Amino acid sequence: MQRLFRAIETRLREFIEQRDDFLLVLRCPDEQCAYVAKILQGVDESTEHAFWTFGDEFHEATAYADTIAKTFYQRVELLNAKLVEDGESPWPPLPPRLLDRQTHPVERIRILFLYARKRIDDLETSRLVVALTPLHIGDLFAWRAFLRELVQYDPASPWCHHMRLIARESAGIDFAASYDAQAMTDPAQYPSTQVHDVDLSVAALQASLKEETADRNLPLAERANALLMDAMVDYGHRRYVPAMEKYRLLQTFFGTLRLDPMLALTLNGIGEVLAATGFRNEAVQHFEMAMTPAIESKSYAVLLNITLNLANLYLTHEWWSKALEYYTSAEKLATTLLNVHIKLLCLENIGFCHQRMGDPGAAQKAWQDGVTLARGTEEDATRKRLLLHLRELYQSHYMADRVHAVEHELRGLP
Numbered sequence: 001m002q003r004l005f006r007a008i009e010t011r012l013r014e015f016i017e018q019r020d021d022f023l024l025v026l027r028c029p030d031e032q033c034a035y036v037a038k039i040l041q042g043v044d045e046s047t048e049h050a051f052w053t054f055g056d057e058f059h060e061a062t063a064y065a066d067t068i069a070k071t072f073y074q075r076v077e078l079l080n081a082k083l084v085e086d087g088e089s090p091w092p093p094l095p096p097r098l099l100d101r102q103t104h105p106v107e108r109i110r111i112l113f114l115y116a117r118k119r120i121d122d123l124e125t126s127r128l129v130v131a132l133t134p135l136h137i138g139d140l141f142a143w144r145a146f147l148r149e150l151v152q153y154d155p156a157s158p159w160c161h162h163m164r165l166i167a168r169e170s171a172g173i174d175f176a177a178s179y180d181a182q183a184m185t186d187p188a189q190y191p192s193t194q195v196h197d198v199d200l201s202v203a204a205l206q207a208s209l210k211e212e213t214a215d216r217n218l219p220l221a222e223r224a225n226a227l228l229m230d231a232m233v234d235y236g237h238r239r240y241v242p243a244m245e246k247y248r249l250l251q252t253f254f255g256t257l258r259l260d261p262m263l264a265l266t267l268n269g270i271g272e273v274l275a276a277t278g279f280r281n282e283a284v285q286h287f288e289m290a291m292t293p294a295i296e297s298k299s300y301a302v303l304l305n306i307t308l309n310l311a312n313l314y315l316t317h318e319w320w321s322k323a324l325e326y327y328t329s330a331e332k333l334a335t336t337l338l339n340v341h342i343k344l345l346c347l348e349n350i351g352f353c354h355q356r357m358g359d360p361g362a363a364q365k366a367w368q369d370g371v372t373l374a375r376g377t378e379e380d381a382t383r384k385r386l387l388l389h390l391r392e393l394y395q396s397h398y399m400a401d402r403v404h405a406v407e408h409e410l411r412g413l414p
Contacts (some may be wrong), residue, residue, distance in 0.1 A: 003206050003208055003211075004199075004200060004204065004205065005035075005039055007041075008036075008039050008196075008198060008200075009039055009042060009043055011024075011196050012024070012040070012043050012166065013043060013047075015166070015194060015400065016043075016047070016049060016127060016164050020192070021192045021193060021194050022151055022153070022160050022163065022165055022192040022193070022347075023147065023150075023151045023165045023166075023167060023192060023193040023194070024164070024165070024166045024167070024193070024194045024195075024196060025147070025167050025168070025169055025193060025194070025195045025196070026133070026166065026167070026168045026169075026196055027087070027168075027169055027171075027195065027196070027197045027198060028115075028168060028191075028197075028198035028200065029170060029201075030135060030136050030137075030170065032198060032200040032201065033055065033133060033134075033135045033168065034199070035200045036133055036168065036198065037053065037055055037133060038115045040053055040131050040133070040166070041053070043299075044129075046360075047125045048125055048126050049126050049128070049129050049164075050057065050116065050119070050120050050126055050129065050130070050304055051126050051129045051130075052072070052075075052116055052129070053130075053131040054068050054071055054072075054128045054129075054130075054131065054132055054133070055133055055134065055135050056068060056071060056134060056135075057134050057135055057136045057138065058134040058136070058137050058138060058139070058142075058143050058146075059138035059139060059142075060138075060139060060142055061105040061106070061142060061145075061146045062101065064105065064134075064146070065106075065109060066101060066106035066110040067098055068108075068112065068132075069094075069108060069112065069377045070111060070377065071379075072094070072098075072112055073094060073099065073377065074340045074377035074378075074379075075340070076091055076094065077376060077377065078198065078293035078338040078340060079091065079338055080333060080345075081335070082335065082336065082338075091119060094115065095111050095115055095226070097111055098111045098112055098115065105146065106146065106149045106150050106370045109150060110150070110159060111121055112130075113128065113130060113159075113160070113163055113250045113257045114159070116128055116130070117162060117163060120162075123161075123162045127162050127163065127164055128162060128163045128164070128166050129163075129164045129165075129166065130163070130164070130166070131165075131166040131167070132147075132165065132166070132167045132168070133166070133167070133168040134168060137168075137169065137170050140169060140170050140338075143169060144169065147167055149163070150165070151192060151193060153192075163386065166206045201259075203235070205229075207291075208226075210230075216275065220227050220253070221257070221259070223264070224250055224253050224254065225262070225321070227246050227249070227250060228246070228250055228262065228266060228269075229267060230246060231246035231247050231250065231269060232269060234246065234273045235269060235272060235273060235276075238276075240273050240276060243269070243273050244270065244273050247266055247269045247270045247273065248270070250262070250266045251263070251266050251267065251270065254266055260293035260294070260296050260297035260299070261293070261294070261297045261299045261302065263290075263293040263312050264290045264291075264293040264294035264297065264299055264302050264303075264306070265290075266290075266304060266367050267286050267287075267289045267290035267293070267306060268286070268287065268290040268294075268302065268306050268309065270286045271283045271284075271286035271287040271290060271306075272309065274286060275309070275313055280317060283313060284314075286311060287306055287309050287310045287313070288310070290302075290306045291303065291306055291355075293306070293333070294306055300333060300336065301337065301339060303333060304330060304333040304334060304337060304339070304342065307326050307329050307330040307333060308326075308330050308342070310322075311323050311327040311328045311330055311346075311349065313335060313364060314326065315327075315352075316351060317354070318356070320353045320357045321353075321357065323349070323353050323356070324350060324353035325352065327349045327350045327353065328346070328350060330341055330342065330346045331346035331347060331350065334346060340373070340377050340379065341372065341379075341382075344370050344373060344374055344379060344382045344386075346384075347366050347367070347369055347373070347386075348367065348370055348382070348385065348386060349372035350366040350388075351363040351364070351365075351366035351367040351370070351386075351389060354366060355393070360393055360396075360397065363389075364390065364393060366394070367389050368390065369381065369391050370383075370386045370389070371383055373388060374386060377409070380414060381412050383413065384410065384413050387406050387409055387410050387413075388410070390402075390406050391403055391406045391407065391410070394406065
């Protein structure tokens with residue numbers, strides 16, 4: 001599996017470093033998007049380039065530009081909060097036309113590119129890399145038309161200097177003759193564009209994993225990484241016994257060599273298997289063991305996953321104080337990692353824990369903080385859910401004015 005991933009990573013790096021083309025199209029089906037996102041994350045973390053990755057679904061251009069602008073706004077807001085907290089200057093306000101629905105969708109995306117490029121200190125060593133990799137493409141023809149227009153530029157005065165765009169499109173699509181021929185144009189015919197076909201199907205992954213695990217010519221570390229991915233696949237398919245056997249072997253291997261990031265992933269995996277099979281105390285023990293190598297190796301994304309696993313486990317078993325402790329830690333990590341969705345989830349559960357512990361004031365504060373964040377980032381579904389929590393809390397304490405204020409806000413939501 002690492003061979004498959006490395007081949008794609010190499011392709012991505014070659015594209016980013018070359019100087020002739022602006023767009024790389026990755027062809028792969030929806031179910032392989034998670035792997036592509038993980039590979040992009042790995043490239044992002046190991047280069048000096050400025051990455052912005054968007055996995056939002058595409059159905060039509062105007063709604064898509066709205067979603068991308070909202071997602072970008074959310075991340076910049078979190079980034080600015082962190083910069084101010086660290087005593088640094090925040091980024092300037094976003095250009096109004098980026099958030100204006102009357103602006104042409106393609107122009108809005110170009111404005112985003114230009115704004116993000118201006119935030120790079122040294123364009124000689126760093127490029128802006130934007131990945132538009134929708135988890136689902138509802139209209140491939142509209143998507144192709146959108147990309148085709150986005151990559152157009154005047155060679156005498158290109159707008160996309162020091163930029164690279166990576167985009168996904170669905171694979172294996174049968175094109176109906178009734179569609180407009182121009183919209184059906186293959187991306188390989190676009191200007192300044194490269195195309196790469198990705199095969200990360202279950203069959204390809206499993207074949208690669210077994211091949212790498214059995215390949216005695218590979219370094220032991222690479223064979224162990226392949227076995228770790230195989231264990232994760234087993235867990236995902238609820239094959240808990242073989243998953244646990246592999247995780248236990250890997251615990252010994254990674255622990256002996258002090259490969260802390262991989263040890264953290266392995267111990268977390270053991271905890272997940274134990275939690276899924278009803279061994280709560282043992283699961284907690286392994287999640288807590290996983291935190292040490294995650295912290296020592298500064299694997300913050302792994303640490304966030306471990307912390308959420310602990311919080312969710314304690315919440316499920318109604319151990320409110322422990323759940324509160326870990327959701328609070330996860331909320332801080334999510335802020336650092338600019339993950340709005342997880343931060344909102346944590347704030348909601350922090351409020352729930354406070355409520356169950358008999359502290360309505362603290363519950364109100366957590367939910368109100370969540371409403372404020374959701375309102376500012378246009379997370380309407382989460383905002384509605386938090387407002388419903390607040391309404392129930394105000395009703396139980398006979399706070400009629402606040403109930404009316406919440407209901408007024410609720411009426412303005414879809």
